[in-house]
Amino acid sequence: xxxxxxxxxxxxxRTGEKVFLECVQDMDHENMFWYRQDPxxxxxxxxxxxxxxxxxxxxxxxxxxxxxxxKERFSLILESASTNQTSMYLCASSGGEAGRSxxxxxxxxxxxxx
Amino acid sequence: xxxxxxxxxxxxxQEKEAVTLDCTYDTSDQSYGLFWYKQPSSGxxxxxxYQGSYDEQNATEGRYSLNFQKARKSANLVISASQLGDxxxxxxxxxxxxxxGGKLIFGQGxxxxxxx
Numbered sequence: 001x002x003x004x005x006x007x008x009x010x011x012x013x014r015t016g017e018k019v020f021l022e023c024v025q026d027m028d029h030e031n032m033f034w035y036r037q038d039p040x041x042x043x044x045x046x047x048x049x050x051x052x053x054x055x056x057x058x059x060x061x062x063x064x065x066x067x068x069x070x071k072e073r074f075s076l077i078l079e080s081a082s083t084n085q086t087s088m089y090l091c092a093s094s095g096g097e098a099g100r101s102x103x104x105x106x107x108x109x110x111x112x113x114x
Numbered sequence: 115x116x117x118x119x120x121x122x123x124x125x126x127x128q129e130k131e132a133v134t135l136d137c138t139y140d141t142s143d144q145s146y147g148l149f150w151y152k153q154p155s156s157g158x159x160x161x162x163x164y165q166g167s168y169d170e171q172n173a174t175e176g177r178y179s180l181n182f183q184k185a186r187k188s189a190n191l192v193i194s195a196s197q198l199g200d201x202x203x204x205x206x207x208x209x210x211x212x213x214x215g216g217k218l219i220f221g222q223g224x225x226x227x228x229x230x
Contacts, residue, residue, distance in 0.1 A: 031216050040123070042205060043220040050216075058217070090159065094216050100166065102149055103218055105159035 003027070006091050006106035013113050019078040021109050023091030030095065032074035033103060034058075034066065037088040049074055081113045116141045118208050118221035125226050127196045134181070135191040135224045137206035143167075145211030148189040149218060150180070153203040162204075165189055167211075193226075201228045 007022035025032065031050050035043040035058075045058030047066040055066050063085060067075045074093075078085055088110050092103040117140040127133040139148065150162040165173045165180045173180040181190040193200055203225050207218040 033217060035220075040222055042118075042120075042222040043207075045217055045219070048217050088157070092159075099216075100147060100164050101216060102151075102161040102164065103159075103216075104161075108157045 004091055004093055004104050004106040006089075006109050008109050009107065011109055011111045013078075013081050013111065015082060015113055017078075017081050017113075019081050019111065019113075021076040021078075021089055021091075021111070023074045023076070023106055024072050025074075025093040025104070026072065027093065027095070027104070028071065029093035029104075030071070031093060032068065033092040033094075034064075034074065034076045035090045035092065036060070037090055037108070043090065046076065081111075083113050085111065086113045087111060116143075116146075116208060116210055116219050118206050118219055120206055120221035120224050122224045123222070125224055127193075127226065127228055129198060129228055129230050130195055132192060132194045133196055133226065135193070135204050135206075135226065137189045137191065137221060139187050139189060139206075139208050141187075141208065141210055143210045147209045147211075148180070148182070149207040149209070150178070150189075150191045151205045151207065152200075153205065153223075154199075155202070159205075163191070196228045198228050198230060201226060 004025045033048040034046045049068045065077045091106040095101045146167045148165045152160045163175045179192045203223045206221040
């Protein structure tokens with residue numbers, strides 16, 4: 001079974017802090033993704049990566065950056081956290097041959113910025 | 115631009131009855147795939163079923179089936195014989211054939227409640 005692990009289940013940070021959300025997958029997947037989930041809006045793609053050191057902007061990249069130094073690890077960085085970044089953050093991975101391959105998700109990190 | 119629309123924010127169904135969750139999509143690609151995920155209150159995202167745009171048959175997985183109507187650009191999820199454990203959020207998602215990195219675009223979700 002694919003396992004995607006997010007380092008924190010709940011996180012509380014102050015406005016202006018630099019925040020790191022970590023994600024590790026154990027299936028040697030090329031593709032990794034960061035989504036945020038908000039009620040009524042579904043899941044929105046922040047950034048994704050299809051290879052080590054490669055990154056692509058999703059639909060809502062503003063205020064975020066990412067890092068992928070190793071294949072199994074994909075980090076989401078909030079350079080200066082703001083209250084509108086309070087949300088559920090979901091990391092996912094998928095195999096190289098996209099096609100029918102579903103995304104495999106971690107359990108999510110619920111971030112609160114006060 | 116590709117888009118997924120789920121028009122039912124919330125649905126109720128009686129236990130053991132069937133329920134249909136609606137999903138419409140918009141894409142200019144000929145090659146694409148449609149996915150359904152379940153998210154129980156625990157928060158995990160569980161992959162349920164996949165339908166490819168060139169698949170001739172509607173996809174089925176156990177009690178889940180996908181009513182795929184290509185001309186109408188709809189991909190409704192049908193859950194037969196609902197169980198209490200089916201109470202959850204359900205998301206429809208789409209991958210376009212040329213989507214870099216295999217990204218998925220998600221709809222807003224439908225919250226299903228199964229009544230005993």
